[in-house]
Every structure is written in structure tokens, then in C-alpha cells.
Amino acid sequence: LVASPEIYNYLEEEISNLVGTEACVIFPTVTLISIGVLPAFVGKTGVLILDKSGHETMYEGAKIARDNGATLESFEKDDFSSLEEILKKHESNNRKVIMVDGVYSMTGDYANLPKLVKLAKKYKALIYIDDAHGFGVIGENPTNEFPLGKKGNGIVKYFGMEYDNIIYVGGCSKAYSSLAAFVACSKEMKTFIEAFATPYDLSGPCPIASLSTLLQGLNINKESGDNRRKKLFDLTSRAINGLRGLGYDVLNKTGFPIISVLIGDTEKLIKTANMLFDEGILVTVAPYPMVRKGEDVHRITITSANTEDEVDKLINAFSKVRVNKIDPLHQS
Numbered sequence: 668l669v670a671s672p673e674i675y676n677y678l679e680e681e682i683s684n685l686v687g688t689e690a691c692v693i694f695p696t697v698t699l700i701s702i703g704v705l706p707a708f709v710g711k712t713g714v715l716i717l718d719k720s721g722h723e724t725m726y727e728g729a730k731i732a733r734d735n736g737a738t739l740e741s742f743e744k745d746d747f748s749s750l751e752e753i754l755k756k757h758e759s760n761n762r763k764v765i766m767v768d769g770v771y772s773m774t775g776d777y778a779n780l781p782k783l784v785k786l787a788k789k790y791k792a793l794i795y796i797d798d799a800h801g802f803g804v805i806g807e808n809p810t811n812e813f814p815l816g817k818k819g820n821g822i823v824k825y826f827g828m829e830y831d832n833i834i835y836v837g838g839c840s841k842a843y844s845s846l847a848a849f850v851a852c853s854k855e856m857k858t859f860i861e862a863f864a865t866p867y868d869l870s871g872p873c874p875i876a877s878l879s880t881l882l883q884g885l886n887i888n889k890e891s892g893d894n895r896r897k898k899l900f901d902l903t904s905r906a907i908n909g910l911r912g913l914g915y916d917v918l919n920k921t922g923f924p925i926i927s928v929l930i931g932d933t934e935k936l937i938k939t940a941n942m943l944f945d946e947g948i949l950v951t952v953a954p955y956p957m958v959r960k961g962e963d964v965h966r967i968t969i970t971s972a973n974t975e976d977e978v979d980k981l982i983n984a985f986s987k988v989r990v991n992k993i994d995p996l997h998q999s
């Protein structure tokens with residue numbers, strides 16, 4: 668006997684309503700979606716076109732597809748002329764999928780969806796968006812008052828676009844702290860994914876406990892999500908301005924709460940991480956090969972549960988690193 672617990676179907680409906688698609692399929696993780704859905708979409712003859720700055724997990728999925736016979740191409744983020752050349756080269760292939768991040772995990776940049784969608788439509792390609800970070804944080808109708816938008820329903824809604832040629836993948840392990848992820852799609856596509864994305868059948872489903880935390884998170888989102896996101900944006904701006912005020916190179920153009928602070932080499936990265944830790948601040952280090960050589964960063968993620976005092980403590984800790992002999996801004 669095989670059956671889905673009620674909460675599974677309920678959450679699939681809630682998420683579809685939130686992001687504005689006909690249906691969605693819940694998997695345990697975004698990684699499983701990418702290694703299952705991407706090979707299924709392109710089969711043996713299709714073409715996957717990977718944004719080189721996109722998350723590694725899409726590359727993992729793409730490698731499986733390539734093993735099955737599909738073609739794998741890649742382009743630099745925002746290099747639309749290279750992307751168009753690739754699309755042109757494969758114009759006659761009717762199974763083309765462009766893979767991008769919605770919100771980029773190291774910089775907080777947003778995919779340029781208006782341009783991508785225009786190109787993809789011209790060449791009849793699908794866009795697969797890994798919005799592991801965007802879901803729950805950015806959403807529809809951004810304004811000066813609510814710069815991250817409303818509802819946290821993801822990058823497509825943030826740009827006010829439709830899902831015509833988009834497969835939207837959201838993750839719940841970031842904003843919702845839950846082991847769950849979903850592909851938002853049409854009902855027809857849902858049936859296809861359930862039948863052909865093999866990890867869906869072969870691997871275990873999301874544990875009910877994780878689905879329950881997601882359910883609770885969605886309730887909190889309904890009650891207070893927009894105000895939390897407003898606070899989140901303000902705290903992030905405070906942190907970015909404070910760190911820039913100290914002279915740090917902060918890689919953030921959007922105000923999204925991923926703040927990468929450029930340190931440079933790995934030795935300095937480790938030393939400064941330890942100094943910050945001694946000041947009561949735990950940062951995520953991102954050394955080479957997670958980033959390009961010489962571009963090591965401390966990656967800070969602010970949450971809506973943080974306070975202004977905590978952000979000031981963060982800035983103060985970075986100011987102590989700044990005046991130390993291993994000041995990352997001075998070449999040794």
C-alpha cells in the first residue's frame with residue numbers, strides 16, 4: 668500500500684497557491700530535485716545550458732543528464748550574447764533547458780529574469796530556476812516600503828512575471844529552516860515529474876516532522892512575513908553600510924540578506940574568522956575552491972530574528988579585525 672499523508676497534499680496546494688502555479692511537487696531537497704528533474708527533462712537528446720555561477724547542485728544534475736546522452740553547455744552569468752549563441756546553435760533541438768539561480772548564493776544578486784525569459788521564449792527553451800535562497804525572502808510587488816516585496820513568493824513574482832516557460836524550484840532549508848523543497852509547475856508537468864524524476868520514487872519522502880515545521884513557517888509567513896522581511900531588509904542595510912563604512916568590500920548589490928565580505932587569501936580568512944569568533948561572531952567562511960582563488964569571503968546571513976544591537980556588535984567585531992595587524996585591507 669502506498670499513500671501520501673494528508674499534510675503532503677495540503678502543503679503542495681498551499682505552496683502552489685503562494686507562488687501562483689497550478690501545481691507543485693515536494694521533494695526533500697533542492698539537490699534531489701536537480702539530480703532528478705533535470706535529467707528527466709532533457710532525456711537522451713536534449714540540451715542543458717548552465718549558468719557558471721549557478722549552484723553546484725544543478726551541475727551535478729546536468730552531469731547525470733550528460734551521462735545519459737544529453738548535451739551540456741555553459742555560459743557566464745549575464746553574458747546574454749554567449750547564451751544566445753548557444754541557443755541559436757541548438758535552435759532545432761526542442762528540449763532545451765537554461766539553468767540559473769534565482770538569487771545567487773554568494774552575492775545575493777538576482778537573475779535577470781526579464782532578459783532570460785525574452786531569450787528563452789525566442790528560442791523555445793525552458794528556464795529552470797533554483798530559487799533556494801529567494802523563496803521566503805523576496806516576493807511580489809517590491810516597493811520602497813517593502814523592498815524585498817510581499818509574501819516571499821520568490822523571484823518570478825518579484826519581477827511580476829508569469830511561469831509560461833519557467834520551472835520554478837524553491838527550497839525550504841533556508842528561510843523556512845525545514846528539510847523540504849518543491850518544483851512549481853503545471854498539473855501535466857507534475858505527472859511527468861512524478862513518473863520520470865527517479866529520485867522521487869526511489870528515495871524516501873520528506874519526514875512529517877519537517878513538513879510540520881514548514882507548515883508552521885507558512886503560517887508565520889501569512890501572519891507576519893511582510894513585516895519580518897521589512898525588518899530583515901533594514902538590518903541587512905545597516906550591516907552593509909556599517910561594513911562599507913569600515914572600508915570593507917561587500918559584495919552585495921541588492922540588499923538581499925546574504926552579505927559576502929571580501930577578505931582575499933585563505934590564511935587571512937581563517938585568522939579573521941577566529942578573531943570574529945572571539946568577539947562572539949560566527950561567520951561562514953567561503954575559501955577557494957568555493958570561490959575563485961584570491962576572492963575568499965566571510966559570508967554573513969542576517970535573519971529577521973536578529974536585532975539592531977546584534978548587527979552593531981557584528982560591525983564592531985569587524986572594526987577590531989580592521990585595526991589589527993592582519994587587517995585584510997592591507998597587503999602583508
Ligand SMILES: Cc1ncc(COP(=O)(O)O)c(C=O)c1O
Nearest residue numbers: 696697698722772797799838840
Ligand atoms: C542556490 C542553492 N541551491 C541548492 C542548494 C541545496 O539545497 P538543499 O539543501 O535543499 O539540497 C543550496 C544550498 O546551500 C543553495 O544555496
